[in-house]
Amino acid sequence: MHVVVNAAMSADGKLSSCQREQVAISGADDFDRVDDLRVESDAIVVGVGTVLADDPSLTADDGANPTRIIADSRARTPLDAQVLDDRADTLIFVAESAPTRNVRALRGAGADVVVAGNGRVSLRRAFSELESRGTEQIMVEGGGELIFSTFEAELVNELRLYVGSLVIGGRDAPTLADGEGFVERNSFPDLELDSVDTMDDGVLLRYLVS
Ligand SMILES: NC(=O)c1ccc[n+]([C@@H]2O[C@H](COP(=O)([O-])OP(=O)(O)OC[C@H]3O[C@@H](n4cnc5c(N)ncnc54)[C@H](OP(=O)(O)O)[C@@H]3O)[C@@H](O)[C@H]2O)c1
Numbered sequence: 001m002h003v004v005v006n007a008a009m010s011a012d013g014k015l016s017s018c019q020r021e022q023v024a025i026s027g028a029d030d031f032d033r034v035d036d037l038r039v040e041s042d043a044i045v046v047g048v049g050t051v052l053a054d055d056p057s058l059t060a061d062d063g064a065n066p067t068r069i070i071a072d073s074r075a076r077t078p079l080d081a082q083v084l085d086d087r088a089d090t091l092i093f094v095a096e097s098a099p100t101r102n103v104r105a106l107r108g109a110g111a112d113v114v115v116a117g118n119g120r121v122s123l124r125r126a127f128s129e130l131e132s133r134g135t136e137q138i139m140v141e142g143g144g145e146l147i148f149s150t151f152e153a154e155l156v157n158e159l160r161l162y163v164g165s166l167v168i169g170g171r172d173a174p175t176l177a178d179g180e181g182f183v184e185r186n187s188f189p190d191l192e193l194d195s196v197d198t199m200d201d202g203v204l205l206r207y208l209v210s
Contacts, residue, residue, distance in 0.1 A: 001131045003155050005140040005147055006037055008162040009176050015144055018170025020053045025164035027200030037160070039064045041139035043091075043130055047146030048072035049174075057082040058141070066139070067091055069130070071121040071146055075102035075113070084109045093126040095119050123153045148179030151189045151209075159191060159207040162199065 008025040009015055016023055038044055038060040048070055050056065055078075058068040065088035070077055073095040077083065083090050084106075091112045094103060096119075103113050116125040130138060140150050150156050161176070182188050191207035198204075 001127070001136060001138065002157050003127070003138045003140060003150070004037065004041070004158045004160060005150060005156050006034060006160045007142050007147065007176055008164060010164050010166050010168040012167045012169060013175045014168035014170065014173040015142060015176060016053070016174050017168055018173040020174065022054050023166075023168060025166065026162045026202060029199050030162050030202070030204070033199070033204070035060045035062070037139055038066060041066045041137045042135040043067045043069050043138045045069040045071065045138055045140045045146070047143055048076050049145055050141070050143045051077055051081050051083055053143070055082050056141075057085065057087065059087045063087075069093065069126075069138075071123065071126065073117070073120045074098050075106055077106060077111070079105055079109050084111060086110070093117075093121045093129075095121055123149055123155055127155055144174035144176060144178035148177040148181070151177060152179065152182070154189075156189070156209045158209065159205075161205045161207070162202055163205065164202040
């Protein structure tokens with residue numbers, strides 16, 4: 001199974017504003033590129049923080065939609081979230097401790113809800129479940145907490161990073177990899193730069209994970 005983390009960040013490494021509001025970081029060409037990556041993936045994964053902040057639909061323009069996956073330990077995905085519409089299948093990974101009432105409501109709204117982990121969703125368990133269901137390519141779309149955990153669990157094969165020509169600033173603005181952070185130098189994931197392309201008014205970097 002191949003796992004691609006894809007994100008757009010500002011020149012100062014932010015994914016969105018200090019109020020966690022979505023910012024247009026890239027342009028039309030990059031949107032098309034992201035759409036193509038969605039279409040060629042079997043699953044698109046986000047953390048519930050992105051669902052709560054942006055209410056994304058996680059669908060591609062041409063309608064060939066991969067399964068939408070939400071890491072949502074406490075089953076907090078709102079029942080009117082766009083990820084629960086009927087444009088694609090949705091699988092929500094929750095922790096064992098997720099409130100039964102919320103889990104039942106999400107199932108009632110049409111989502112497949114699967115337990116993976118105690119307290120917090122275990123991405124290793126979740127990705128292994130996806131692999132057992134025949135998933136060949138996973139696209140991780142964010143946000144910063146989930147991307148950090150995906151690196152921490154050593155699940156990332158590739159990072160595609162659009163760097164936009166703007167500065168967002170703010171110590172509370174989400175960055176590419178938030179979470180607790182790695183402490184020891186030998187635990188920092190090493191990346192191998194594979195390609196650099198200019199796109200719109202920014203740069204697309206593609207890294208392989210060593
Ligand atoms: N520029 C971009 O490319 C891009 C893409 C996506 C999002 N964003 C931005 O990113 C921001 C949201 O990012 P975020 O960091 O706040 O949220 P996030 O990474 O989308 O979601 C984090 C939440 O996911 C849940 N989760 C479940 N299992 C997890 C695990 N193993 N590791 C980490 N999280 C887990 C946690 O809540 P529970 O424990 O309650 O489940 C956690 O709080 C928004 O402002 C959005 O606009 C930008």
